[in-house]
Amino acid sequence: MKITLGALLLALLVSFCVHAQETSRDNTLNYRIVDTGVEDFYNNTSVISMPKQGEAFYGQDAQYKINIPSYTDNGDGTITDNMTGLMWQKVMGEKMSFEEAFQKAKALKLGGHHDWRVPSIKELYSLILFTGRVRGQRAIEPFIDKRYFNQPLGDPRIGEREIDAQIWTSTEYVGRTMRNDKTVFGVNFVDGRIKGYPKYNPRTQRSNKMYFRFVRGNKDYGKNSFIDNGNDTVTDVAAGLMWQKADSGKEMNWEKALEYAENLELGGYSDWRLPNAKELQSIVDYTRSLQTTDSAAINSVFETTEIRASERRKQYPYFWTSTTHLDGRNPYSSAVYIAFGEAQGKMHRRLMDVHGAGAQRSDPKAGNKEDYPRYFGPQGDVRYVFNYVRCVRSIKQ
Structure with a gap:
């Protein structure tokens, strides 16, 4: 009887913990991520009507509203x-x-x-x-x-x-x-x-x-509270978000990144999405960097692919977001990325960290893979175009 009761109590405890993560109360969300405000939809070159599930470019920023600015x-x-x-x-x-x-x-x-x-x-x-x-x-x-x-x-x-x-x-x-x-x-x-x-x-x-x-006010804002769920997912209790523990393990353009996220099944969930710019920036760890901790700028609970990209130097990937960045001659052709490795540029023929790990920039959404990396702007920003993905889902509240 004692064994049965103990097992029952353990099962109830596990069930309670999982339920607590899935139903985070408002007062525990000290790090509520505010929506980007984006309402329009884009392909690689223009404004489009709202894509339907299964169509190209479904899953971008405007598809998912989170905490509306107020x-x-x-x-x-x-x-x-x-x-x-x-x-x-x-x-x-x-x-x-x-x-x-x-x-x-x-x-x-x-x-x-x-x-x-x-x-x-x-x-x-x-x-x-x-x-x-x-x-x-x-x-x-x-x-x-x-x-x-x-x-x-x-x-x-x-x-x-x-x-x-x-x-x-x-x-x-x-x-x-x-x-x-x-x-x-x-x-x-x-x-x-x-x-x-x-x-x-x-x-x-x-x-x-x-x-x-x-x-x-709110001195806890910006402080993550990560839990490794033991099923290849990580929960940030402070923000009410669940993350893919390991990244995509391969690079892709923006359209493919959206498709990858929408089709991901992980940890028993199928409602994964490509994070918007503010969601992805929320998991940057600004106490870490390739220069100082020999790591990506992210908590060690996550797994991040090491790459050999421009000039074959050790680097960690840029990661796509679902957010279009309205800049340039064609304002619809670029999307936001977050640099979890060095935010590199080439100046005076020298490749260097020009913006810092945790910088937020943007890349063209598409291009010929053999044409990249390229260097752009006054600091010679490295453009990879084919970036990595780490998916997110919202915890039910």
Whole structure:
């Protein structure tokens, strides 16, 4: 009888744990990922009508709505994000150095609050919307809700490009970019990207200056809570998401990435999808990098394929998202990726980490495999086009 009772209790405990993961209460979701705002559908070159299940390009960003952005203007210079529990500074001040920003945040008493801080990269990225659009260096529509937040442009009168209005965070790159530059991650809400920016001017060694948008509240935002489910899946309890533990193990273009995710059956589930940009960025581990931990920038609970890509150097893949990035002559032809290895570029004929592990950029959705990798833009960004996939599914709430 004791054995039977013990077995019964064990079975009940296992059942309870699984049920708890599948029905995460709202109050446990300290890291709720906010939707990208995308409502349109795209193929490789144009806007299309909504694909049906089984059709090409089914499963892209607009197919799946998660936590719809919701803000409250508090009327005192602050904006509350009703999804994340974070409160934001509505209007940023002038550009300042990294060190000055921490002093400013400590002294800030905006809205009668005294606990302002410099946001992490994950906190700041929660505000990005991929309804924005840019064409190279020319701003068209910001990648942030301009009804609630100001977003200045770079000033051409002082030699800046319109896209030179980046916002820094408290997250410093654990490696180095370019030619051994100390680097701080920032979000560019003018061109819709994450990259690392040199903390100091490489020539003068004076502190570079960027914009900052201060934040307060929900200090747990951006902190993952991973559980290895023992069935080739990993649950992030904090975000209410379940992930494919190992990646696709092979590279593919964007259309094939969508198809791969929609057809995946893993861990007893068949409702997998290609993650949107904000979902995939949520599992970047900015304390890890190829340079410092000899690993991908992701928690060690995950398995990531090591590749030998450009110039046969050790590297970890870029990973596709379901999100189209509206940039360039044809704004529909590129999709967002996250670099879990070095965000490489070739400058002065030298391949180097130009943006930092955990950067978010975009690649053409399709191309001839023999034509890649190629190098593009002022930092010679490596374009692979054939990237890897790590699928996600939502846990029922």
